[in-house]
Amino acid sequence: MNVPVLDCSGLVRRFGGRAVVDGVSLSVAPGETYGLLGPNGAGKTTTIRMVCGLLRPDAGTVHVAGRPVTTAAGPAKRLIGFVPQDVALYPDLSVRENLRFFGRLYRLPRRVRERRVDEVLDLVELRERAGDRVDSLSGGMRRRLNIGAGLVHAPTLLVLDEPTVGVDPQSRHAIMESVTRFGQQGMAVLYTTHYMEEAERLCDRVGIIDRGRLVVEGAPRELVSLVAERDRVRLTAVGDLAAYTEACRAFARVGGVARTGERGEVVELVVEDARSLLPGLIALAHDNGVDIRGVEIDEPDLETVFLHLTGTALRE
Numbered sequence: 263m264n265v266p267v268l269d270c271s272g273l274v275r276r277f278g279g280r281a282v283v284d285g286v287s288l289s290v291a292p293g294e295t296y297g298l299l300g301p302n303g304a305g306k307t308t309t310i311r312m313v314c315g316l317l318r319p320d321a322g323t324v325h326v327a328g329r330p331v332t333t334a335a336g337p338a339k340r341l342i343g344f345v346p347q348d349v350a351l352y353p354d355l356s357v358r359e360n361l362r363f364f365g366r367l368y369r370l371p372r373r374v375r376e377r378r379v380d381e382v383l384d385l386v387e388l389r390e391r392a393g394d395r396v397d398s399l400s401g402g403m404r405r406r407l408n409i410g411a412g413l414v415h416a417p418t419l420l421v422l423d424e425p426t427v428g429v430d431p432q433s434r435h436a437i438m439e440s441v442t443r444f445g446q447q448g449m450a451v452l453y454t455t456h457y458m459e460e461a462e463r464l465c466d467r468v469g470i471i472d473r474g475r476l477v478v479e480g481a482p483r484e485l486v487s488l489v490a491e492r493d494r495v496r497l498t499a500v501g502d503l504a505a506y507t508e509a510c511r512a513f514a515r516v517g518g519v520a521r522t523g524e525r526g527e528v529v530e531l532v533v534e535d536a537r538s539l540l541p542g543l544i545a546l547a548h549d550n551g552v553d554i555r556g557v558e559i560d561e562p563d564l565e566t567v568f569l570h571l572t573g574t575a576l577r578e
């Protein structure tokens with residue numbers, strides 16, 4: 263049997279008496295891209311800090327290629343490339359100099375280091391900017407270089423924490439393309455995101471995390487098939503939507519009801535037959551003094567899975 267590149271078992275971490283990660287077990291195979299998907303505060307960053315040996319778990323174990331990961335330095339840590347959410351680069355050094363610096367941190371011999379720097383420049387599509395200072399790069403390019411810094415020592419497992427938050431669409435596309443290539447080259451990738459469309463497109467397997475627990479795990483298509491017979495209804499409305507949301511929950515007899523939208527102006531529900539329920543939902547709005555401004559019915563996707571299982575929306 264193949265040893266998984268990453269194997270976490272029963273990870274627990276408490277802060278102030280609250281279990282922020284509460285018994286997370288997951289594994290990632292060679293060449294597999296695994297997406298840890300969950301809303302802000304679900305425990306994604308805390309989980310991957312334990313995976314990378316940056317934070318000590320209160321319980322549970324982490325192994326990379328069969329070797330235990332601890333917060334002390336050890337052989338397993340060399341196998342991990344960690345790309346943090348915040349860019350950690352030297353702004354007054356060039357792109358190439360930054361990559362060389364990270365190569366030196368891992369004590370790569372000079373010739374290996376130079377070769378890897380060239381390879382990484384291609385992988386993150388920054389070869390043309392190799393001689394430019396970091397402070398002259400766009401935000402998206404810095405993000406790509408940040409990923410490159412995690413790749414110089416040719417890790418077996420690459421861990422990326424929300425790599426596309428706040429980047430322009432072009433860089434987002436470039437980052438997603440490169441993650442696909444890493445998988446094709448046999449690297450195992452653990453990727454956290456709260457963008458379900460990214461997880462659906464990039465990941466071979468997805469684990470949905472909510473309040474520190476993995477609520478479901480599987481290939482995106484498998485997960486979507488869990489709710490295949492259901493529709494996601496989005497009602498854009500004006501009025502007392504807190505009361506209306508509760509009324510919808512009781513009327514449709516489902517747990518998957520949430521308020522979303524930037525100003526909480528949308529009520530989303532996962533229901534079995536949207537068409538037959540819609541007249542009732544609209545009548546209920548009227549009874550609650552709520553004005554419906556728009557109705558959309560979507561095909562099931564990972565967002566639907568999440569709403570159905572947790573009763574909260576991923577984008578909150």
Ligand SMILES: Nc1ncnc2c1ncn2[C@@H]1O[C@H](COP(=O)(O)OP(=O)(O)OP(=O)(O)O)[C@@H](O)[C@H]1O
Nearest residue numbers: 277278282300301302303304305306307308309424
């Ligand atoms: N060092 C800490 N001390 C106290 N609480 C913490 C600490 N680190 C994280 N938390 C809390 O743990 C919870 C989970 O945080 P975590 O960063 O793991 O979530 P996340 O899913 O990565 O979300 P985000 O996308 O916002 O980073 C949050 O409520 C956070 O406030």
